[in-house]
Amino acid sequence: MLTEPAPVAVRPRPRLRASVRRAGSAVRLAALGGLVLALVAAYLFTDVPGSLAYALEKRGLTVAATVVVAAAVGVSTVVFHTITGNRVLTPSIMGFDAFYLLVSTAVVFAAGSAAFLAADPLVLWAVQVAVMVGFSVVLSTWLFGGKRRSIHLMLLVGIVLGTFFRSFSEWMQRMLDPLDFQVLSDAFFASLTRPDETLLVLTAALVAVGCAVVVPLLRTLDVLTLGEPVAVGLGVDHRRVVLTLFAVVSVMVAASTALVGPVLFLGLIVANLAYAWAGSFRHAWTVPTAVLLGVVCLLGGQLVLERVLGFGGTLSTVVDFAGGLFFLYLVLRKGAR
Amino acid sequence: MIALEGVSKRYGGQTVVDDVSLALGGEGVTALIGPNGAGKSTLFGLVGRLVRPDAGRVTVDGLDVATTPSQELARRVAVLRQDNHVAARLTVQDLVEFGRFPHSRGRLTVDDRDHVERAVAHLGLEGYRDRFLDELSGGQRQRASIAMVLAQDTRYVLLDEPLNNLDLRHMGETMRLVREMADVLGKRVVTVLHDVNSAAAYADRIVAMRDGRVVADAPARDVMRPEVLADVYDTTVDVREIDGRPVALYYG
Incomplete structure (x- = not known):
């Protein structure tokens, strides 16, 4: 079957089907972009009570927060899926939101809800981000950077610690004054409305830095889908790349969680929808698709909540409800195969 | 060495x-x-x-x-591994192109494409290049992996x-390929x-x-x-x- 290769055996020719597929991915991404623009326009300009300028200013902030959160959640979840080789996980398995709950609860527990509300949001945000990032960096360097290098061990420890933090928070919550508890539980529902401007800018900056690190690694991420042994065989410095990506994921997730609350479940939905929608395994397509889908889900959900159902802030309910159903679908479909 | x-x-x-x-x-x-x-x-x-x-x-x-x-x-050095489960859906062509990653970091040049074409041709995979890996038989998947290793163009x-999980015919075929890699491609x-x-x-x-x-x-x-x-x-x-x-x- 093998023959001596003729020097110029086959001229590279454009492969029609592959380029059609690629064009398909571009068209699909563009269509999604169009939908995002339409949603943004609908959110900004419809149903304006009174001054348009005032509404635009307020709503512009919500749109900005939506985009930042969608970018953080979309990028981090797709990257997390690739480095763990598992598509039904979210970075929350590392105990991110559990840590968020713990820190918030601890503040209220120790200083009371008045102090929690009076605290400088910037300080609170910075502490949350620092603690979450610190936690994940310690976890990943200890379990992955060292001799063992096991992603699964790291995930397992993350789950155990996450459960511990969650239980510990619950234990503290039991002993809280009902009023304090009310204030606290309000903070646990993700809300995109009325974001603090300074925090939004800071979060956006962190997420932008994260994206700047991920973009040059998109092709390397493609190779990582082949699994660690093959990726190493193809010259990927697996340990360094994965630790870098873990750091990026934790910074992005920490920053966005500290801004709006826990929304990681959203990542599971948008990432898996993105794999189906993008029509390609290449991260150059799946990552932006996941981000745009994130905007569609968040802003679409916000539109329905605010304009159709007439609720204020809490998006978590919708995200968790829809996400839970979608997760069940994913698991059942996997089982059926 | x-x-x-x-x-x-x-x-x-x-x-x-x-x-x-x-x-x-x-x-x-x-x-x-x-x-x-x-x-x-x-x-x-x-x-x-x-x-x-x-x-x-x-x-x-x-x-x-x-x-x-x-x-x-x-x-x-190129390494052919067994049982490697991939979550994403890749085509044969995608897989073989990955063999050029050490040379071009994913941006294929004309030279890279030439190597890919030759590897695909060597393994007789021309008719399968747009098929997804999970649609192939074990023997065909093995050939696609070998094509990737050839595209990597290494000395070792x-x-x-x-030969894991291969039937008699594919065992013989694989070993003949291995022999030819050494004798024909050096x-x-x-x-x-x-x-x-x-x-x-x-x-x-x-x-x-x-x-x-x-x-x-x-x-x-x-x-x-x-x-x-x-x-x-x-x-x-x-x-x-x-x-x-x-x-x-x-x-x-």
Whole structure:
């Protein structure tokens, strides 16, 4: 079957089907972009009570927060899926939101809800981000950077610690004054409305830095889908790349969680929808698709909540409800195969 | 040359590779045989940068594996692995193109495309290039993986148990491909094999391991002797000559 290769055996020719597929991915991404623009326009300009300028200013902030959160959640979840080789996980398995709950609860527990509300949001945000990032960096360097290098061990420890933090928070919550508890539980529902401007800018900056690190690694991420042994065989410095990506994921997730609350479940939905929608395994397509889908889900959900159902802030309910159903679908479909 | 100098690897208290000094990657095909747990795959892992040695040094063409950039080594050594489950849906063409990653970091040049085309043509995969890997049979998937290894265009090719899960026809086909890689393309092939007879029929040199040590390292014919094989596998093995080839009979 093998023959001596003729020097110029086959001229590279454009492969029609592959380029059609690629064009398909571009068209699909563009269509999604169009939908995002339409949603943004609908959110900004419809149903304006009174001054348009005032509404635009307020709503512009919500749109900005939506985009930042969608970018953080979309990028981090797709990257997390690739480095763990598992598509039904979210970075929350590392105990991110559990840590968020713990820190918030601890503040209220120790200083009371008045102090929690009076605290400088910037300080609170910075502490949350620092603690979450610190936690994940310690976890990943200890379990992955060292001799063992096991992603699964790291995930397992993350789950155990996450459960511990969650239980510990619950234990503290039991002993809280009902009023304090009310204030606290309000903070646990993700809300995109009325974001603090300074925090939004800071979060956006962190997420932008994260994206700047991920973009040059998109092709390397493609190779990582082949699994660690093959990726190493193809010259990927697996340990360094994965630790870098873990750091990026934790910074992005920490920053966005500290801004709006826990929304990681959203990542599971948008990432898996993105794999189906993008029509390609290449991260150059799946990552932006996941981000745009994130905007569609968040802003679409916000539109329905605010304009159709007439609720204020809490998006978590919708995200968790829809996400839970979608997760069940994913698991059942996997089982059926 | 791929050289191991006093290499050891321990997992927990167990020594899996025990002070091995060995030169691999001479011309032709070298087969690595031995019972389960002899340390063959760990040895491959040490050369392929998946396992770090506790002692000793591994070099490829004089480059220390521990300190040389991974990309540099990936241009010299290609590794074919088994059972590698991929969550994403890739086509044969996608997979083969990955073989060029060490050379172009994913941005294919005209030269890269040329290598990919040749590898696809060598393996007779022209008709399958747009098929998804999960739509292929085991034998076809194996050929696609071999095409990726060829596209990587390395001097050394390591094959980790390439005959696993293949039927008789595909076993023969794969071993003929391996032979031709060495004879026609001039690659230095090192392969882990469980089937002693395949090793005897297609390899030039056989390295036998047991308990983490090299217990035999000789031309294939010299290893195919009852007393050597009995020592390696710790069981009685009869060797008969059939049409001038040594054949091991181990069906008690």
